[in-house]
Amino acid sequence: MAERLSDAARLALFERMLRMRRFEEEIIHAAAVHKDIGRNHLYIGHEATGAAVLAALKQGDLVHTTHRNHGHVIGRGADPGRALAEIMGREGGLNRGRGGTWHLCDRAVGIQSTSAMVGGSIGLAIGGGWATRELGTDNVSVAFFGDGVLDEGISYEAMNFASRYELPVLFVCENNSKEGAHETSRLAAQQLGDVPRALGIPVVTIDGHDADGVYAATMEALKSVRKGEPVFLESRLERWPGSHQAKPDFVTGVTDIAMAWEPARITGTHADWIAKFDPVLAFARRLLADKAADSAALQAIDARVGAAMKAARAFADNSPYPKPETALSGVYA
Numbered sequence: 001m002a003e004r005l006s007d008a009a010r011l012a013l014f015e016r017m018l019r020m021r022r023f024e025e026e027i028i029h030a031a032a033v034h035k036d037i038g039r040n041h042l043y044i045g046h047e048a049t050g051a052a053v054l055a056a057l058k059q060g061d062l063v064h065t066t067h068r069n070h071g072h073v074i075g076r077g078a079d080p081g082r083a084l085a086e087i088m089g090r091e092g093g094l095n096r097g098r099g100g101t102w103h104l105c106d107r108a109v110g111i112q113s114t115s116a117m118v119g120g121s122i123g124l125a126i127g128g129g130w131a132t133r134e135l136g137t138d139n140v141s142v143a144f145f146g147d148g149v150l151d152e153g154i155s156y157e158a159m160n161f162a163s164r165y166e167l168p169v170l171f172v173c174e175n176n177s178k179e180g181a182h183e184t185s186r187l188a189a190q191q192l193g194d195v196p197r198a199l200g201i202p203v204v205t206i207d208g209h210d211a212d213g214v215y216a217a218t219m220e221a222l223k224s225v226r227k228g229e230p231v232f233l234e235s236r237l238e239r240w241p242g243s244h245q246a247k248p249d250f251v252t253g254v255t256d257i258a259m260a261w262e263p264a265r266i267t268g269t270h271a272d273w274i275a276k277f278d279p280v281l282a283f284a285r286r287l288l289a290d291k292a293a294d295s296a297a298l299q300a301i302d303a304r305v306g307a308a309m310k311a312a313r314a315f316a317d318n319s320p321y322p323k324p325e326t327a328l329s330g331v332y333a
């Protein structure tokens with residue numbers, strides 16, 4: 001039996017997705033004013049995957065993520081003001097402005113590591129899985145990573161190790177390349193899943209835009225993972241058109257959640273992506289169709305999230321840059 005969420009839990013999941021989306025939009029707004037905000041790999045388009053996987057986890061589970069990490073960090077409950085301040089290189093940031101977007105980390109909420117190295121998260125998650133097992137807990141270690149990671153030698157070693165030593169590791173591959181084309185990866189295998197399958201790890205391929213489906217698949221996978229049987233979730237995603245560029249930009253516009261019930265509002269160059277693949281709007285439509293909420297309830301959630309992001313931005317804007325004389329603090333060698 002697939003695990004189903006109550007209406008209240010589905011609304012909480014929607015809010016988690018919306019926080020991820022509005023956080024990224026706040027970065028785009030901030031980048032228009034603060035010219036020192038440079039490259040950022042935004043999480044737009046992946047929200048249903050990240051939010052639903054995170055909603056299925058328990059406190060104490062460890063999360064390891066990548067260059068495209070903001071959604072995971074915010075979705076796991078990090079303070080958005082301190083996260084934004086970190087991305088803006090400010091002293092009030094989660095890592096005192098030293099890490100920036102690529103090393104945004106908050107162990108207080110179980111975000112164990114982020115790594116800008118393609119393949120960094122998958123290796124570190126093996127250590128996390130080993131640690132939770134040695135500690136005798138039933139906590140799991142999650143590796144979020146992109147399809148590009150299957151190019152990297154470390155992924156073979158990591159999956160082999162998890163399988164051979166029965167580690168509680170959940171591999172979550174956010175595959176935003178075209179099926180078979182491997183846009184960002186250069187794989188000889190026909191399917192990404194051929195690789196973990198060859199190493200004895202079961203593969204579950206899911207529609208990464210479907211929050212309910214991702215949640216159910218994750219809950220099912222975690223039953224095995226908590227017993228020391230690793231699982232590979234391949235989340236198929238249609239890449240957000242804005243992910244092709246380095247500087248953040250509103251290529252699909254500021255998200256208007258009313259598009260979920262007024263499709264005539266969807267216009268512009270990327271109308272197709274918005275209508276078919278925007279996971280936030282898709283989930284809003286689903287909630288309305290299932291009568292889990294009405295449009296006023298969704299707008300009230302959006303207003304709450306908007307206010308939280310406005311406060312986050314004010315915090316980050318007002319946080320000073322670190323003093324130059326502290327540049328070497330935290331440097332150990």
Ligand SMILES: Cc1ncc(C[n+]2csc(CCOP(=O)(O)OP(=O)(O)O)c2C)c(N)n1
Nearest residue numbers: 067068116117118145146147148149176184
């Ligand atoms: C070891 C390493 N090689 C190359 C890069 C440069 N690089 C940054 S993102 C990226 C593509 C990653 O693709 P994927 O893992 O599929 O993530 P996506 O950006 O598509 O979400 C590359 C090659 C890097 N950061 N680390």
Ligand SMILES: [Mg+2]
Nearest residue numbers: 146147176184
């Ligand atoms: Mg990719």
